[in-house]
Amino acid sequence: MQLNRRPVASLWIGDKLQYLNQLCLKSHLRHGHPTTLYCTDEVTNAPEGVNIRPASEIMDIDMSVVENTSASFLSNVFRYKMIQKTGAIWIDCDAFCHKPFPDEWEHIYAGHGMRGALNCGVVGIPQTGELMDRLLDYYDNLPDYPAWWNKNQRKKMDRLDPSIPLPVRIYKTERTAFGPQAFTYFAQQTGDIKHAMTNDVLYPVPFQLNDIFYDPYGRVEGWFTENTVSVHLYTNGTKPWWRKNVPLENSYADRMCKEVGIDPSLALE
Structure with missing residues (x-):
């Protein structure tokens, strides 16, 4: 396997990957992409060839914030700091x-x-520039409210206990305020929205249709085009049954x- 591509x-917060995570990481190696997984814990079941590095090489992870939000919460700032550095x-x-x-x-x-909102599950942007600066400034200097919030969103946050840390209050008000909402807003502000690819890429x-990956009769590839490069499996929205059982034969996941070359039975939830 020649790892000669980009x-x-x-980032992984926890000590064990599930089989779909193993699958996705290994899929990049298969296509020649050197693949690094920054970890907060000792992960022992990453696919062979994945470069395991401590997350602290990029930034410190405040686990108390993660415990009050979600494992994906801090990945929203981590991704941009990682891109900027590497x-x-x-x-x-x-x-x-x-x-x-x-x-x-x-x-x-x-x-x-x-x-139509931008997602930030796969992101490549210039290491320097206005978009990077705006994103990192937002995370490093949180405003009282995100600039794009309306009156009802602000009132919703105002009802929370003010002693709760600001990032946690913002997250509890709008779960995607640090992810797609922020990325979409700042890409619009800088004009980089014009570079956005179409969904099929x-x-x-x-x-909304993520169960199709586990349906042996689902035509997942019917959604693909010749431009499709990545396929998001949306594990955060996956029903618990699919995380605890091997995928049905002939489903896309299977x-x-x-x-x-991944054995799902070895990495179930």
């Missing part, structure tokens, strides 16, 4: 590599779902595990 990287493409651990990322792509992001299947 590097990709992700130049790697950010990949969520549930982004399956369908085809390699072309070397010439400087801006890698797209809309997802059926509402990175998120061909709308997240077929990709067999194709890439």
Whole structure:
């Protein structure tokens, strides 16, 4: 396996990957992308070839904040600091590599779902520039309220206990305020929204239909186009049953595990 393409990287908070995470990480190796997984704990079941590094190389992870939000919360700032420091493409651990990322792509992001907002599950942006500066300034100097919030959103946050740390209050008010909401807003402010790819490139299947990956009769590939490079599997929205049981034979999850060489039974929740 020649790892001669652009590097990709992700973050894992915890000590054990689930089989879909193993599948997605290994899928990038298969297409020649050096793959780094920054970890807060000692992860022992990453696929062979994945470069395991301490998350502290990029930033300190405040686990008390994670415990009051979610494991994905701090990944929203981690991804931009990682890109700024290393130049790697950010990949969520549930982004399956369908085809390699072309070397010439400087801006890698797209809309997802059926509402048009940008997702930040797969991100490539310049290491320096206004978009990077705006994103990092937002996280490093949190405003009282995100600038794009309306009156009702502000009132909702005002009802929370003011002693709760500000980032936690923002998260509890709007779960995506640090993810797609922020990325979409600042890309609009800087004009980088014009570089956004169409959904089919990175998120061909709308997240509202994520069960299709486990349906042996589902036509997942019917959503793909010749432009599809990554397929987001949306594990945060996966029903618990699919995380605790091997995928049904001939489902997309089953077929990709067999194709890439992952045994789901060894990494169930």
